[in-house]
Amino acid sequence: MDFYLGLLQIMGVHTLLGLSAYVVLLTGQVSLAQAGFMAIGAYVAAMLTVLSGWPLIAALIAGALVAGFMACLVGFPALRVHGLMLVVATLAFTEIVRLFFFNFDYQIARGSIRVGPLGGEGFRQIRYFPENGWTTLHVAIFIWSVVALVMAALWWMDRSRAGAVLRAVGEDEIAAQSCGINLTAVKVSAMTAGGAIAGLAGGIYAHYTTHIEQTNFTIMVATFAIAYPILGGLSSIFGTVAAVVFIQGFLIEGLRFLGDWRNLLFGALIVLVMNIRPSGLLDARTMATLRRLFGRREG
């Protein structure tokens, strides 16, 4: 049972990560910086609960805010360039953050042990959950409540004017600009929102794994973050969730019986899916069909 709860926790964090990339992708930008924002959120939230004794929720919010602020800062120079240049710039950002934490020491004595981040060894003893008597079930429920909250917010945003503006920029920048949309403002806001969500994911991740280090926030994680929405399709947030279930549930856990071969199949299946469904698993047509089947859900 704990195994499945653990899987649920991983899926929750990865859903948040995917959603953070989804917001940015809606504006047509590919950001590989999400792992960097996640790392910032993780370290900030963990340092606040462990070193300063903040309550969890406050620490998570602070982590998300700091990550969002960094995303805003990165957004300005990075968004001067676009498309593929942005991919490389954000990729470099993730690496900078990772290498920063690789060289980052800040430990204080607490009783007989020293706690805090210690360079390459990482940050141990983030024991908020066990110290406060949370069980795996509580943690899983907590994570998915946060995910549900973020999804509801994004779903609502998607249906509001903000969603239309984001998609307009994503579809055609020049057309959007001539409608009076301020491109920079839209892109930087999307980047900030994405960064904040990734920071939230990082904060949660730090607390349920109890130990974080720089190798948790590599380019691979950033790649996964954009892989979920792209594989799932950008028509709806549910595509991202579907892709998380497909990758984490089926490709990673479901194929475990294949042993080593699973990893080989993983890349091959992504190539295959992109060949068969270039616009993602739940593309616009599938979503329309689903909506017809389940009555009128959208106006």
Next chain:
Amino acid sequence: MLIVDLVQSIVDGLLFGATYALIGIGFTLVFGVMHKINMAYAAASVGGAYAALRLITLIGGPAWASLLIAAAVGGLFGLLIYWLCFRFIPLSNPLATLMSTVGMFLLAEEIIVHTTDGMPQNYPVVVRGILDLGEFMIRGDLVFVFACALLAMVILLYLLYRTKLGMATRAVSQQPIAAQLVGIRLSHVNALTFVVTGMLGGFAGALIGSAVGLLSPLLVVPLTIKGLIVTVIGGLGSIPGAIIAGLLVGMAENVFQYFRGVTERDIYVMLLLFVFLVFRPGGIFSSTVKRD
């Protein structure tokens, strides 16, 4: 002594930077022709070097032959990537090919890990010896790497500017529709670009193997990042830019390593990229970057 050490690390970096230049050219050439990034490029390049290493230990032969085999295998991998990740995917969707090549990247890396059990493999030495120039030492293998990379660049530039294939490639990169109108088959040119860049990549991978002395799956990610940085600093689609940026990045890497140590050096290389993005977003040669 500071100046001597500094000059020494600059020279070493410049020489090794030639391999970054080759990888950067590969990224930039595909971008120029198709306006797409082939994320699997560096992985396939290292894969080509691995395959060459396997073949040379299997059938035997001089160490330099492994460079040529790596180029040939790399070309094959390039074609394979084109067929699996680009040929049947609508090019109007920029995310689809990005993702498919990322999938290919994961696949290539896993194949390498799977076939070698993740252990680093020793690469045969092609050239040994050290040139002793008084206070300076120049590693013979690095000079060899630099010379080979220059040779590959000259051959590539000859291909691009003196042959019909090169003319077609440049035509497609300037105006795909006009190129089709005069009878150039887009899919042929695209496939050939992948073969040529793949050969370049395999060759570069083998050169890196011979300079570092071993091949390891851990080479793949840093090489991808450095290659992409070189591509952006040089200006997307610009070959001379990629060459100069490759040397610059190689040099910067060694200088930062000299001053700040190996764990911090890459931070500064990335910051160098941001300096370029802020002050010269089009890259060193920013003529071709209007589109994207």
